[in-house]
Amino acid sequence: MRALTHDTFGDPEQVLTVTERPTPEPGPGQVRLKIVLSPIHNHDLWTIRGTYGFKPELPAASGTEALGIVDALGEGVDSLAVGQRVATGGTFGAWAEYVVANAAGLIPVPESLSDESAAQLVSMPFSTISLLQFVGAEKGDWIVQNAANGAVGRMLAQLGAARGVNVIGLVRRSAGVDELREQGIENVVSTADDGWREQVAEITGGAHIAFGIDSVGGSSAGDVLSLLGEGGTLVAFGAMNSPTMEISSGDVIFKQATVKGFWGSKVIQTMDAATRGALFGELIQRVSDGTLTLPVAGVFDAADAADAVRASNTAGRVGKVLLKF
Numbered sequence: 301m302r303a304l305t306h307d308t309f310g311d312p313e314q315v316l317t318v319t320e321r322p323t324p325e326p327g328p329g330q331v332r333l334k335i336v337l338s339p340i341h342n343h344d345l346w347t348i349r350g351t352y353g354f355k356p357e358l359p360a361a362s363g364t365e366a367l368g369i370v371d372a373l374g375e376g377v378d379s380l381a382v383g384q385r386v387a388t389g390g391t392f393g394a395w396a397e398y399v400v401a402n403a404a405g406l407i408p409v410p411e412s413l414s415d416e417s418a419a420q421l422v423s424m425p426f427s428t429i430s431l432l433q434f435v436g437a438e439k440g441d442w443i444v445q446n447a448a449n450g451a452v453g454r455m456l457a458q459l460g461a462a463r464g465v466n467v468i469g470l471v472r473r474s475a476g477v478d479e480l481r482e483q484g485i486e487n488v489v490s491t492a493d494d495g496w497r498e499q500v501a502e503i504t505g506g507a508h509i510a511f512g513i514d515s516v517g518g519s520s521a522g523d524v525l526s527l528l529g530e531g532g533t534l535v536a537f538g539a540m541n542s543p544t545m546e547i548s549s550g551d552v553i554f555k556q557a558t559v560k561g562f563w564g565s566k567v568i569q570t571m572d573a574a575t576r577g578a579l580f581g582e583l584i585q586r587v588s589d590g591t592l593t594l595p596v597a598g599v600f601d602a603a604d605a606a607d608a609v610r611a612s613n614t615a616g617r618v619g620k621v622l623l624k625f
Contacts, residue, residue, distance in 0.1 A: 302625060303396035304605055307359045309350030313606045316348065316362065324400040326374030331403050333368030333386065337419035337599070338394045339620040340612040341365065342538070353563070356392070363395030363623070367409065367419035377403045385409040389422025390565065395602065397625045407580055410588070417587050417594045420620050425592065427564035428455040429579050430571070432463065434562055435511045435535060439464035442504055444527050445513035446520045447540060448488055449476040451620065455592060456513065457485045462591045468500055468509070470523065479616065483593070491523060500527055511535065518542030525551045525559075533558045595619030 301323045306315040326332045344363055346352035370384045380386065386406040393399050409418040431452075437443055443460060447453045448469025457480075460467040469488040471477060477488045489499045508529035514521040515538035525534045525547050532555060536545060551557060568576070586592035597619035600608035605623065612621040 301397040302602055303393070304362050304602055304623070305359050306348055306362065309348065309355075309358070312345050312348040312609045316605045316609070318603055318605070321396065323398050326372055326377075326400050328375040329377060329403055330374040330400050331370050331377055331380055331386075331406070332372040332374075333366070333388070333391075333399050333401055334371040335394060335397060335399060335625045336367045336369060336385075336415055337622045337624055338363050338366035339420045339423070339622050340608060341423055341620075342540070343423075344395075345609065345612070354392075361393030361396065364392055365389045365420065365423040366391065366394040366399070367415055367421075368399070368401075371398065374400075374403070379403060380406065380408070385415075385418065387418050387421045389426060390568075395605075395623055395625075410584060412588045413584065416596045416599075416622065419622055420594050421583065421587070423564070424451045424620075425455055425583050425587070425594065426568070426579065428452050429459055429583055430564060430567055431456065431513070431535070431537065431562055432459060432465070433575070433579065434567055435513075435533060437463075437465045437511055440466070441511065442466045442468065442507055442509040443511045443513065444468045444470065444500070444509050444524055445515070446470040446491075446524055447515035447538070448485075449473075449480055449616075450515060450540075452515060452537065454480065454483065454485060457487075458592050459586065462586060466504075466507075468503055468527075470496075470520075472520075473616075475616070479618065483618070491520075497527070508532075513537050514545065515539075516541045517545055519546045521545035522547045522551070525555075525557060528555060528557060530555050531557070533560065536561045597621050599624055601625075 303321045305319045391401040449471050457467045474490040480488045489496050512524035512528050512534045514524050517539035518541045597617045598611050599622045
């Protein structure tokens, strides 16, 4: 079978190659999936570079999320059937024609979801809705986030609106404001504009901002913290620009702020089954009724992985880049 692998850590455009690997056989409690589509996530690229929290042994497989069709059942699996569409967000090596996954972690996909939406259902959307659950934002609360034009930022705005949570988005380009408004997302401010803090205050009407989400790092983390009200919580979600958060000690002290991290895979591991099921049910409903949109920027064959990575790294990209096998 074809699989995307790398023998060294480095630039994904350079080190990813299509190799032939034996087709895996499912063990007890596992199923084999024939992969239909698999998205490219930042954490996939960081893993290939060797800069993520998980560092695989070389030569290494790649990819973590996919839509697949159940191709074979391992011993003891009676909850799934051959030919069934399922989504997985935690199966390392998903960039391959076939992959083996634990049956218990797979999400059956209803016919109402397209392949393109189902392929990206778990990692980013579920991390986003889990983030809302994690911070404990309730109806009427205010959240401010940077990287608002990223996949998570856009989904947080949509899911927040659906729950009655107010979300303000910060972007670094003025054009990003218009891009999000074209997608129906309001309350967006560009930090490149003079008086952007005043714009935030005007949007909120001076209301208390309880939560801040930082996906950028560097001085952008401090910008988010500076907008929080007393007792606010700053959550580190990502580090797109810098692995170091530059925040004001004064803001932490005088706002009595809390700073904590969110790593989706760890949070999901400790989530009880009832909550997990309820959140997935909400996600599927939101995607099905159009409240949550999962656009696609392009679909590439695995043989064109370098082109796919370049497309994924394109500034201003709207939607995920998907690989097909």
